[in-house]
Amino acid sequence: MPLQVRGKHDALLLFADIIDSSKFSAVLAHEDYADRVLEFQESFKSLGLRYFPPPADNTMAYGQVDARGDEGIVFVMDDTVGPAELVLRAIEFLIHLRGHLRLTASTVDEEQIAPSHIDVGAGIHYGKVAFATDIDAQNHSYIARIEGFAINFAKRVESSSRNGKYSRIMLSNDAYKLVEGAPVAFCKNQVSMKGIGEHVEVHEVRAGLFSLELLPNQDEREERLIARCRALAEEPALVDEEWMKSMVVSVLDCVARKYPLSEQQMEYDGLQQRIAWYSCNEDDPILLFLRARAFGASGKHTQQLRYLRQILNLYPHFVHAKKAMIDACSAIAQGGSETAEKVYARDMAQELLDRYPYLLTEQEKKRYRSIIASLGSCQSE
Numbered sequence: 001m002p003l004q005v006r007g008k009h010d011a012l013l014l015f016a017d018i019i020d021s022s023k024f025s026a027v028l029a030h031e032d033y034a035d036r037v038l039e040f041q042e043s044f045k046s047l048g049l050r051y052f053p054p055p056a057d058n059t060m061a062y063g064q065v066d067a068r069g070d071e072g073i074v075f076v077m078d079d080t081v082g083p084a085e086l087v088l089r090a091i092e093f094l095i096h097l098r099g100h101l102r103l104t105a106s107t108v109d110e111e112q113i114a115p116s117h118i119d120v121g122a123g124i125h126y127g128k129v130a131f132a133t134d135i136d137a138q139n140h141s142y143i144a145r146i147e148g149f150a151i152n153f154a155k156r157v158e159s160s161s162r163n164g165k166y167s168r169i170m171l172s173n174d175a176y177k178l179v180e181g182a183p184v185a186f187c188k189n190q191v192s193m194k195g196i197g198e199h200v201e202v203h204e205v206r207a208g209l210f211s212l213e214l215l216p217n218q219d220e221r222e223e224r225l226i227a228r229c230r231a232l233a234e235e236p237a238l239v240d241e242e243w244m245k246s247m248v249v250s251v252l253d254c255v256a257r258k259y260p261l262s263e264q265q266m267e268y269d270g271l272q273q274r275i276a277w278y279s280c281n282e283d284d285p286i287l288l289f290l291r292a293r294a295f296g297a298s299g300k301h302t303q304q305l306r307y308l309r310q311i312l313n314l315y316p317h318f319v320h321a322k323k324a325m326i327d328a329c330s331a332i333a334q335g336g337s338e339t340a341e342k343v344y345a346r347d348m349a350q351e352l353l354d355r356y357p358y359l360l361t362e363q364e365k366k367r368y369r370s371i372i373a374s375l376g377s378c379q380s381e
Contacts, residue, residue, distance in 0.1 A: 003132040003144055011062070011077040011129045011146060012086040013154035016044065016094065016122040018070035019162065036105070036118050037070060043100045044072035050213050051093040052076050062131060062143040072120075075146055083126055084178040087171070090124045091184065092210045094169050099247045103228040104221040123158030123202075125150060125172040153196065160191040160202050167205040167243040176203040181359035183320045184208035185285040185311075206315070207242070207286040210250040214258065226255055233271035236278035245284050248275060285311045285318055292324060301331045319359050322348060330371045346375045 018040060048065035052074055055061035061078040074093070076086055101118050127150030134144035153172065161168040166187065171179075176186060186203040193200045216222040229251040232239050239245055249272050256268040276282070276290040288311050295304035305328045311321040329345030349368040352360060360368070 003134050005130050005132045008128050008130055009077050010083065010126060011075060011150070012090060013125045013127065013151055014074040014090050014122065015155050015158035016072045016120045017158060019119045019121050019168070039105050040070070040101060040118055041067040043097055047093060047097050047100065048072070048074055051089045058142040059140070062146055077129065077131065077143070077146060087124060087126055087175045087178045088182050091169060091205055091208065092212055094122050095210055095243070095247055095250065096212050098243065099225050099251070100221060102244070104224040121158060121161030121164065121168040123154055123161055123170045124175045125154035125157050126175045126178060127153065156193040156196060157202055160193070163189065163191060164204045166207070169205040171203045173201045173203070180317065181319050185315045185318045207246045207284050209253060209286055209289070210246065212250055212254050214251065214254050226251060230271060233275045236275045242284065245275065246286050249286060249290060283314060285315050289321060296324065296328060301328045304328045305332065322352065323364065326368065326371065330375065333375055342375050346372055
């Protein structure tokens with residue numbers, strides 16, 4: 001019995017390719033190139049299934065994680081996971097994958113990172129697909145396949161990653177809108193997509209503080225990843241790609257939360273601050289955010305505010321910096337001074353409540369209403 005199309009549904013669609021695989025294969029022996037491709041495939045599948053396990057009920061959901069040749073795909077249609085969480089998981093998976101390929105692959109020299117390491121470009125889209133069902137051996141119907149223009153569009157988004165400057169992880173506009181409230185900074189680009197348009201908007205992941213699915217006690221490569229990230233934090237001059245800064249601080253942050261001993265947390269916080277303060281010309285939004293967070297924790301709110309303003313000047317849509325700025329301005333204003341900060345805290349809190357409540361948790365909404373009440377009327381002064 002042929003597959004039958006049963007309906008339409010939204011799905012997460014992810015493509016990842018080895019960058020310049022044909023050029024890469026030309027400078028390596030056949031065996032060496034095959035080893036690297038197999039390592040990519042194994043890492044993609046194992047990590048992909050960690051972030052996107054098969055759905056519990058394939059009569060209502062669909063999941064596919066696969067890698068063939070130099071390409072990997074993730075397709076997920078699952079109502080038990082929110083769209084924003086799916087897209088954020090996709091970004092975190094790709095950062096984790098790049099960490100494995102860049103720092104822990106068997107072809108990586110322990111003393112020096114090989115200049116011919118494999119790298120990937122990726123595209124993420126969230127859109128409508130058609131799904132088809134089949135009948136299994138027990139005569140049960142299950143979702144066997146998805147099809148649709150959105151899959152082709154996701155592939156085009158992946159192709160645009162070759163123009164990336166930072167992570168080479170590109171999101172469609174639809175996917176980007178779902179994660180505006182996440183601790184991720186993006187750079188907007190307009191690209192030409194054959195058969196679609198000359199000025200299609202995509203968003204490259206610039207930096208982020210990610211919750212990676214680390215399993216150091218179950219995976220030797222995870223132990224190596226943590227060790228390499230510690231080494232890079234201790235010697236930030238060895239960080240030679242922008243995306244690696246976010247990976248290093250995210251790995252350290254995840255380890256500190258996984259093992260909540262005060263001494264270890266202090267150690268990893270110190271390593272994060274070391275890389276955050278390495279360069280006086282730093283413009284990475286996550287490293288600047290770490291500086292601001294440290295000042296806020298020590299009660300130095302005017303210095304915290306200086307770095308948050310720097311972030312928002314560069315990345316005005318970075319919502320996490322806006323939220324931190326409200327708290328910093330409120331703390332300054334309630335200290336009895338800085339009328340400008342009082343107005344900013346009040347107006348920014350009101351703006352988020354009025355215009356973007358979907359970016360706030362219920363706890364944040366309650367806290368911002370309290371801030372507005374304590375600072376007086378919301379009319380500009």
